[in-house]
Amino acid sequence: MLKVTNIGKRYGKFIALENINLEVADGEFLAIMGPSGSGKSTLINILGLLDQKYTGEYLLKDKSYKETNDNYLSKIRGDQLGFVFQNFKLLTTYSVYENIEVPLIYSKQKQTNKHALVEDVIKKVGLEGKEKNLPSELSGGQQQRVAIARAIVNRPNLIIADEPTGALDSKTSTEIMNIFTELNKTGTTIIMVTHDSEVADYAMRTVYIHDGHLYDDEKSVKK
Ligand code: ADP
Ligand code: ADP
Numbered sequence: 001m002l003k004v005t006n007i008g009k010r011y012g013k014f015i016a017l018e019n020i021n022l023e024v025a026d027g028e029f030l031a032i033m034g035p036s037g038s039g040k041s042t043l044i045n046i047l048g049l050l051d052q053k054y055t056g057e058y059l060l061k062d063k064s065y066k067e068t069n070d071n072y073l074s075k076i077r078g079d080q081l082g083f084v085f086q087n088f089k090l091l092t093t094y095s096v097y098e099n100i101e102v103p104l105i106y107s108k109q110k111q112t113n114k115h116a117l118v119e120d121v122i123k124k125v126g127l128e129g130k131e132k133n134l135p136s137e138l139s140g141g142q143q144q145r146v147a148i149a150r151a152i153v154n155r156p157n158l159i160i161a162d163e164p165t166g167a168l169d170s171k172t173s174t175e176i177m178n179i180f181t182e183l184n185k186t187g188t189t190i191i192m193v194t195h196d197s198e199v200a201d202y203a204m205r206t207v208y209i210h211d212g213h214l215y216d217d218e219k220s221v222k223k
Helices: 040-047 068-080 097-105 109-122 140-152 170-185
Strands: 001-010 014-024 030-034 055-060 081-086 158-162 189-194 205-210 212-214
Touching: 001 040, 014 040, 014 158, 030 040, 040 158, 040 189, 068 081, 081 140, 097 109, 097 140, 109 140, 109 158, 109 170, 140 170, 158 170, 170 189
Parallel strands: 030 189, 030 205, 081 158, 158 189
Antiparallel strands: 001 014, 001 055, 205 212
């Protein structure tokens, strides 16, 4: 699905990432763990084609997007990737249904098809009956369900989740992780950043990032 080789990233003279090598297989559920400031967001922005200013090699489904223009990149992100963030990033004046429909706005599919896709993901995340509500009328866990539904409505190959449970209590986190687990079981590849080891336990594999270096297991982290 995704392979990066010798990725490096600097902010001015500061080295944020160095010699990152990572391969994520089709159908995998990967957790990336690390303390605050270790480079998790920097890495996930590169993996999610949100940042093109890095060194090294990037392949998504065997394609490199290094010289790609911004418009084409947003199209690739829209078609192939789904994003879930800690703070949900929902549109506050849009209803649940409208938020979930956003990725389909420019799709050439028939309206009846789009409606079926939205209804299908609303069921998947358990938000039946909430279609007309505004995000402000929902709990944090319900808002994250909306964000997940929006991320999967286009049936992306890969979901990128940055601290998806960071703003949720532990019971709600479990519910959200159960949704991710179900999605993964039906074939969706997931890369999730978390600093919570209980949340990382839902993944098949965990890698660790520390001071911009990636490690396959916690014991080998050089502190
Ligand atoms: P994490 O997501 O693990 O908290 P980040 O990837 O956000 O870490 O940041 C990694 C390091 O890079 C931190 O030391 C942070 O201060 C630095 N950093 C992040 N973004 C910038 C930026 N735009 N300019 C300068 N330094 C940055
Ligand atoms: P579609 O998938 O809808 O057929 P296109 O392949 O026509 O889309 O690409 C849309 C735009 O993206 C065009 O402007 C094209 O020049 C540009 N583009 C397509 N492929 C690449 C690529 N590999 N690198 C850079 N730009 C590309």
